[in-house]
Amino acid sequence: MAQFSGGIRSYTRVVNDLTGRVAVITGAASGMGNASAVLLADRGARVVLVDVNPSVDPFAVELGARAHVGSVADSTFCDGVIRATEDEFGAVDILVNAAGTIVRADGADTSDEQWRRIFSVNVDGLFYMCRAAVKGMAKRGRGSIINFGSIWGDVGGPGHTAYAATKGAVHQITKSLALEHARDGVRVNAVLPGEIRTPMLSSERESPPTEEDLQALADRAVPMGRLGDPKEVAEVVAFLAGDASSYMTGSLVTVDAGYTAR
Ligand SMILES: NC(=O)c1ccc[n+]([C@@H]2O[C@H](COP(=O)([O-])OP(=O)(O)OC[C@H]3O[C@@H](n4cnc5c(N)ncnc54)[C@H](O)[C@@H]3O)[C@@H](O)[C@H]2O)c1
Numbered sequence: 001m002a003q004f005s006g007g008i009r010s011y012t013r014v015v016n017d018l019t020g021r022v023a024v025i026t027g028a029a030s031g032m033g034n035a036s037a038v039l040l041a042d043r044g045a046r047v048v049l050v051d052v053n054p055s056v057d058p059f060a061v062e063l064g065a066r067a068h069v070g071s072v073a074d075s076t077f078c079d080g081v082i083r084a085t086e087d088e089f090g091a092v093d094i095l096v097n098a099a100g101t102i103v104r105a106d107g108a109d110t111s112d113e114q115w116r117r118i119f120s121v122n123v124d125g126l127f128y129m130c131r132a133a134v135k136g137m138a139k140r141g142r143g144s145i146i147n148f149g150s151i152w153g154d155v156g157g158p159g160h161t162a163y164a165a166t167k168g169a170v171h172q173i174t175k176s177l178a179l180e181h182a183r184d185g186v187r188v189n190a191v192l193p194g195e196i197r198t199p200m201l202s203s204e205r206e207s208p209p210t211e212e213d214l215q216a217l218a219d220r221a222v223p224m225g226r227l228g229d230p231k232e233v234a235e236v237v238a239f240l241a242g243d244a245s246s247y248m249t250g251s252l253v254t255v256d257a258g259y260t261a262r
Contacts, residue, residue, distance in 0.1 A: 015244040019044030023094035023241065024085055026072055026129060029056040031198030032148065033098030035230035036237040037063065043238055045094065048085050050129075052099070072099050072125030075132075082132040094241045095133045095145045097126045104204045107161035115162050122166035127173055134177060134186060141185040146240045147174045149190040151256050167192075171252055178250030187249040189240045194256025195221055196228040223258030 023040045027033030028049035037059075041047045047065045049056050050072065060067035068084070070077040085092050101121045103114045126147055137143025152160060153167025171190060178188040195201070195217060202208040209217070218226050233255050239245050240253065254260050 012244075015246075016238070016242055017044055018094070018238070018242050021045045021093040021241070022048070022085060022089040022091050023096065024048045024050060024081065024092050024129075024133065025096040025098060026050040026125070027097075027099035027148075028067075029053040029059060031098070031200060032193065032196060032230045032233045032237075033096065034059070035234035036096050036098060036146075037065070039231070039234040039238045040094065040096070040241060041065065043242070045241075046089060048081070048089075048092075050081055050099070071121070072097075072129055073120040075124075075128040078125070078128035078132045082129075082136070086136055091140055091142075092133050092136060093143055095129060095143070096237055096241070097129050097145070097147045099125055100148055100200070102160065102200055102204050103162045104160060105162070106159055110162050118162050118166055119169075122163070123169045123173075126170055130173065130177055130188070134181060134188075137186045138181055138184040143181075143186040144241050144245075145174075145177070145186070145188040146237050147188070147190040149174065149192045149252060151192050151194050151254060151259050154192060154252070154254070154260055174252065175250045182249055187240075187245070189245070189248055189251045189253060191233055191236050191240070192252055192254045192256065192260075193233050194228060194254070194259040196230060196233060198230055201227075221259065222256075223261065226257070228255065228257060 023045040025037045028037045029051035037047050049060045049065050049067045052071045054069050056067045068081045103118045147170050149170045150167035152164040153171045157164035174188050174190040236255050
């Protein structure tokens with residue numbers, strides 16, 4: 001827990017400040033990983049960006065950050081990212097696992113290739129990154145891991161069976177690792193976004209949705225009646241990353257405008 005003296009305003013500032021922390025963020029080229037990287041850097045963290053998309057490189061230059069281009073589905077790559085970060089900065093204090101992909105198909109229509117592809121990124125990749133980072137965190141006695149789950153890891157995701165299955169697995173990885181390291185100073189939590197306006201909303205469809213389609217989705221599916229902004233999820237990631245959330249581990253935090261409240 002953060003040590004502080006002074007009033008509540010300085011407490012709030014101290015627990016939200018990430019100065020000196022080293023944060024590795026996967027899926028940092030786009031969407032919520034990107035928004036999380038910007039916010040963690042803004043709060044003072046040194047950020048290391050990971051993505052399979054090389055567009056992460058110019059973004060890292062803009063942010064004054066390190067970048068690693070490669071796939072989290074490759075465990076050797078994941079081990080290398082963590083090792084290089086520990087060698088250069090001495091530690092990984094925060095790991096944000098936002099890299100992810102989607103398959104839009106009913107279970108009955110999901111091919112072996114689709115099933116394996118989505119598990120290799122959403123589950124294998126996230127697990128490899130956690131495994132690579134958590135040992136060093138436990139040894140140093142400090143660390144915060146934030147995994148991207150989903151509302152569809154909680155409630156069913158019709159038309160997205162494989163995706164929902166991967167997110168259920170993410171939730172269980174999160175809770176199990178949290179228990180394994182609860183006395184090591186390492187916290188492991190997950191954010192469960194609802195319908196957030198990122199490129200993923202349009203991906204793997206025959207044609208990209210129009211603004212009207214997206215508003216119809218929000219009207220139909222989201223109690224608040226609008227899609228989320230990636231920054232609204234990044235705020236929760238930053239909260240989970242820092243000492244403001246010091247009494248939280250193993251938590252699955254929905255950021256879904258009421259979607260799963262029904
Ligand atoms: N958008 C939503 O509504 C929504 C809802 C719930 C959960 N999520 C989850 O949030 C996370 C972020 O999604 P987003 O909406 O920002 O998507 P996005 O498509 O904007 O970003 C995903 C990023 O992951 C990267 N990526 C994909 N495969 C990779 C791999 N093998 N190795 C490294 N990087 C890889 C992509 O290049 C991309 O930059 C994902 O885990 C997603 O499943 C999204």
